[in-house]
Amino acid sequence: MPSRPRSVPRGPPARPVQAATRAVPAAARPTRPVTRAAPPSGTPPRTPNGTQPGDPAKAAALVPAALEAERPPLRLPLGDDGVGAVLGHLDQVREEVLGHLDQVREDVLAWEKRTRATAFDD
Secondary structure (H helix, E strand, O other): OOOOOOOOOOOOOOOOHHHHHHHOOHHHOOOOOOOOOOOOOOOOOOOOOOOOOOOHHHHHHHHHHHHHOOOOOOOOOOHHHHHHHHHHHHHHHHHHHHHHHHHHHHHHHHHHHHHHOOOOOO
């Protein structure tokens, strides 16, 4: 009789949900029950059709054009509100990063002579 091939272990055995929950630190656990992120299929949108701040047909027509572009955008915010939110966030991040870079430059320049002096003597 031919021998059966051995089963290959595929990682650790599955643990019950309760055991996995206990492994998560209390600070990382949700403080209230988790709810659905999106409404179930077929549920009408929260905003009644026709009252959103943009034309869905124009947005839908723009997506294929963006995908077919020679250089498709990594992000495609739609509508005045979407573009404004993204550009506003980018301006805020730019200010924070440039401020940090300026501080790093000042620190390096303040210590430049002494830090360069740590090289081997000729």
